[in-house]
Amino acid sequence: MNITVVGTGYVGLVTGACFAEMGNTVTCVDTDQAKVARLNQGEVPIYEPGLDAIVQNNHKAGRLSFTSSLSEAMADSSVYFIAVGTPPGEDGSADLQYVLDVARQIGQHLDNYGVIVNKSTVPVGTADKVREVVAQQLDERNLDIAFDVVSNPEFLKEGAAIDDFMRPDRIVVGVESPRAREVMAELYQGFSRNHDKLMFMGVRDAELTKYAANAMLATKISFMNEVANLAERMGVDIEQVRKGIGSDSRIGYSFIYPGCGYGGSCFPKDVKALMHMGDEFGYQTDILCSVEERNQAQKHRLYEKLSERFADGLSGRTIGVWGLAFKPGTDDMREASSVTLINRLIDAGATVRAYDPVAMDEARLQFPDTVFAAGKLVLCEHQYDALADADAMVLVTEWKPFRQPDFNAIKKLLKQPVIIDGRNQYDPYSLKAQGFDYTGIGRDRLG
Template sequence: MRLTMVGTGYVGLVTGVCFAGTGNDVTCLDLDPRKIESLKQGRCPIYEPGLEELLERNIKNGRLRFTTDATDAYKHAEVIFICVGTPSDSAGHADLKYVMAAADDIAASFIRFPGKTRTVVVKSTVPVGTTLKVRDRIRAAAPQAKFHIANNPEFLKEGDAIIDFNKPDRVVVGVENEETGELFRRLYEPFVRNGHPIYIMDILSSEMVKYASNNFLATKISFINEMANLCEAYGADIAKVREGMCADKRIGSAFLYPGLGYGGSCFPKDTLACIAMGQSAGVPVSVSQAVHDTNQRQRDRFFARIESHFGATLKGKTLAFWGLAFKPRTDDVREAPALTLIAKAISAGATVRAFDPVASETARAELGPAPAIFADMYEAAKGADALVICTDWDDFKSPDFDRLGAALKSRTIFDGRNLYRPDEMSRRSFTYFSVGRAARPGSADTR
């Protein structure tokens, strides 16, 4: 099939590359000329394991191309996927300006190139009812155009995006007729050979599946953090509580890791969008509100602990940060806890030295010149009064503790991802703070 991705970000690029991989002829459109130029050269503008190899292979075999020219991108398309961003606006609603601008471009191309029936698919995460608004907008601008509308939410996780897209737990598609449902069965059939289901449903339910899924996962994270905070208050150990609790098959263990809370481009904005949808419809959404509030508080709480360790002031202190990306195996720093903590540390008077295995550039663009970002994790730790761990990259899981201890001015670690065992850290003479477990002074603490 001839497919066009509108928006070549995390979702549009992964979707385009993977559909090209199963033999489709894919054009990826974006407004950003630098992104498109780099992709044309086979260089991936984002860090995503496995993506660059697939990109090169599909460019070489002629099934994947990139353009900034909307006319060119839409002219031959049979199926058009809208994959543009839907960030939160100032009131927490999903901002649909990019989606609607894409709809206008599509309508204009339908007027210029009338002819065969096309399918327009909203893949961006959008509030319930948006896909039908896109349909009506195109219809109003191009009344003669023949097209089907569909919603196809994306469930990939950054860091595992290729695996998730190629072997999805499920594919969800909202359609208005059986013909469109059949088209999606054909398109996704190569990806569900493992027997995983394709759910074809109405468009409103399909849109809601995405919000319900993300909101539920965010709820798990805020829930375990709330339990971790109770553990701290009462001297219990969240690691043990987690084990005992997660052995129950009804509960499971995924997304139940205590830490700094969720970040990224999806959970924060999708939780806010659910709250905004509830408010607009007059439906109480107190669980979603609590999930959001707990998540925001978790960062503040962690920072307050750092401050109180230093006697309520960070003036003149140096903090080293390991991990800038919102989670491992990505360079995405959108809503990353590290960025919040670094901004707070700088405004409290601290000097910040930082390291991330892949997110230095994206973080630099957000943080500006103030924090020094190093290419080596031990160099970042040099002379610091404490190390703050914000992302659970594998690189940090078994560091050379002697080297780390020698680099730090004070052997103090604030671990926002619970990477180490408190008793071991104490034995190694580190003063060690983690989440939901009792703080441990180093056995030779000299603070």
């Protein structure tokens, strides 16, 4: 099939590359011309394990190309994926300007029957808006061309995106017309040899499914963080509680790891967008409000723990931070807990030395030049450099190289053997035996 994918971010680029890998001919479109130029030179602008090879191989084989001209891309295809961003607006609602802009352009260039697929995460009712915008453009061109709008939300995880796309748990397709359903079934047959994976449903059902999935996962995390904070006050080890409840098959182990809050480009914005949908539909989403509030507060826990430990103040102290990305496996720092922590430390007069295996370039963009110029934030080349003469080490992102570090080296480097573990990676008993002053999340008065 000939496919157009609009937007070459984490979702669009993975979608385009994976469809090309299955033998389809894919043209990816992005308004960011610098990005398109890099992609045409075989350079992948984001970090996603395995993506480079798939993009480069398919580009070389002529199945994957990149352009900033949507009309050029549309000339050869009849399926158009919209995979542009839907960032949060000021009121928390999903900002649809990019999606509707693409819809308008599709309407300006559509010449034959086409299937327009919303892959971006969009509120219930967006397919109707896309349909209206396209129809209006066709009206203005005095054309009567049939088209369908389908909802096909994406469930990939950054850091495991290729595997998730190639071997999905499910493929949700919201579709009303039999013609579009046939196109989508053909498109996804290679990814769903077990046909149960392809789930057809109503367009609005599919739109809500995506938000409900992310909100459920966010709820599990915030719930566990709440219990962890309670455990700290009770002298209980939350890690024992986690194992104790995760073994219940009705609960399971996924997404019940306590930590310093969820971030990324999806959970925070999708929870807020669903709350906003609640307002629009006259329903108060109490659980979602609490999930969001708990998460906002949880992102401050590491700073609070440092403040408790250094009761005489953090001004003039140096803190070593391991991990900047919002989770391991990605360079994405959108809504990362590291940003909250570092901003608060700098505001308090501390100096931060930080290291991340892949997000260092992204970190340079996240903070103003002034903090680097003033030496308030130093990005270090190696993980141990970040701890040199620091008053404490804080683990924010649980990258693999941080999981079994050389604690002897850490102890020698730190001015004081203080470890704040935002992801409960280390054993409090063993660290205390080695002379560390250790605090995790939900495991404070242990050892």
